[in-house]
Amino acid sequence: MQLPKLKLSRIVNVDTIISFHYSEYPKSFQAQDCYDFWQLFYVDKGEWEFSAESDTFAMKQGDCLFVPPGVIRRSQTKPVTPPNVMILSFECRSAAIKRLAGRTFRLNDEERLVLSQLIREGNHAFLPPPLDRNRKAGTFRFNDQALLGSQQMVRNYFEILLVSLLRRAGSNRSTPKLPAAPQENREKSVVDRLLVHIEENLGGDLSMPALCRRFAVSRTHLYDAFKKRFGCGISDYVRKIRTEQAKVIIREETSSMTEIAERLGYSSIHYFSRDFKKLTGMTPTDYAKSIQARLGADNKRQVPDA
Numbered sequence: 001m002q003l004p005k006l007k008l009s010r011i012v013n014v015d016t017i018i019s020f021h022y023s024e025y026p027k028s029f030q031a032q033d034c035y036d037f038w039q040l041f042y043v044d045k046g047e048w049e050f051s052a053e054s055d056t057f058a059m060k061q062g063d064c065l066f067v068p069p070g071v072i073r074r075s076q077t078k079p080v081t082p083p084n085v086m087i088l089s090f091e092c093r094s095a096a097i098k099r100l101a102g103r104t105f106r107l108n109d110e111e112r113l114v115l116s117q118l119i120r121e122g123n124h125a126f127l128p129p130p131l132d133r134n135r136k137a138g139t140f141r142f143n144d145q146a147l148l149g150s151q152q153m154v155r156n157y158f159e160i161l162l163v164s165l166l167r168r169a170g171s172n173r174s175t176p177k178l179p180a181a182p183q184e185n186r187e188k189s190v191v192d193r194l195l196v197h198i199e200e201n202l203g204g205d206l207s208m209p210a211l212c213r214r215f216a217v218s219r220t221h222l223y224d225a226f227k228k229r230f231g232c233g234i235s236d237y238v239r240k241i242r243t244e245q246a247k248v249i250i251r252e253e254t255s256s257m258t259e260i261a262e263r264l265g266y267s268s269i270h271y272f273s274r275d276f277k278k279l280t281g282m283t284p285t286d287y288a289k290s291i292q293a294r295l296g297a298d299n300k301r302q303v304p305d306a
Contacts, residue, residue: 012162014155016091019140020122020130024084026251026291030076038097039073039089041065042107042115046083046248050075057104059083064107064165066100082251086119086130088158097162099169111164118157125150190215191225198238202245203265206238243279246272250288257284 018037022044041050042064050057051074052067059065067073077083107115123129124147126140142151194215198206211234212219226234242264249260261272276284 010094010159011096011166012092012094012159014090014092014158014162017126017154018089018091020088020126021128021140022084022086022119022131023294024247024251024291025077025082027077027082027253029082030074032072032074034070034072035089036069037089037091038069039067039087041067042086042088044084044086045244046077046081048075048077048083048085052102055102059104062106062112063104065104066097066102068098068101071102082248086115090158092162096166099166100162103169105165105168111161114157114161114164118154118161121150121153121157125154188229190217190222191229194222194226194234198241202238202242203263206234206265208234239275240279242266243276246276246284247280247287250284251291260284 016037025046025048041048041059043059043061045061047061048059050059050065052071053073057063057065105111119130123131125143127143128140129143194211197211197214204210208219208223212222215222223234226237230237246260246264249255249263255263257272258269261269264272266272266275273283276282276287280287282290
């Protein structure tokens with residue numbers, strides 16, 4: 001018996017990546033440019049004001065925007081919350097991609113997971129890696145020592161993200177979710193409240209004993225619920241969030257390093273500098289200098305010919 005052979009169709013086809021990087025902008029950044037390729041902008045932290053010809057977008061954490069080729073775009077940071085932005089420049093000649101032009105989306109949990117997998121594979125596939133925040137000026141290129149199939153994984157994850165957003169662009173319907181088990185709901189509620197408490201009290205006592213008293217749960221229960229969801233301990237998470245907030249304050253250029261350490265709950269600048277260097281590979285002072293140097297390099301960068 002002869003079996004049918006079904007050729008799979010592709011609604012989007014991305015076979016060229018032009019740049020892929022993560023930028024931490026200072027509070028006074030402004031830029032204007034125009035390119036002959038598509039760009040995806042994703043705001044990971046802070047707020048960003050972006051204009052594409054006559055349209056202006058006020059973007060916040062979790063928002064993404066697609067800008068088509070040939071559009072004059074202007075961007076500027078908000079003085080209060082300078083942003084961290086992931087930028088992916090690419091070519092796509094599929095007709096469906098036009099439905100994303102000039103549209104913003106707030107990524108859902110599944111889409112953020114796909115984006116994180118895309119970035120992870122990008123870190124393998126390209127040099128400099130997208131998350132190399134200390135990147136020097138240089139040619140964006142493939143990594144000859146990349147893991148097997150990294151380029152294909154980048155393409156697959158990116159196209160999956162595009163298809164998901166195209167579905168949302170064509171329909172306002174949401175996919176119903178199955179109800180979670182009661183125990184999972186309780187754990188999620190505790191962790192969700194914990195996350196809010198940490199974000200709102202970075203300068204306070206976020207030790208495990210204090211958190212256990214705050215949420216009336218045992219140390220083991222709180223630790224296990226948190227690690228099950230995020231794969232790390234609460235203390236490691238707090239250090240990471242404090243470091244990310246420190247980077248934002250440094251880019252605001254309104255506080256000394258000692259003041260930043262106090263605002264973030266450190267007993268001394270020594271402990272603040274130690275945690276910062278452990279997570280970023282540089283001291284807070286060196287980070288501040290790198291931001292200014294990167295700003296100068298970005299201002300000198302030439303716009304590619306069309």
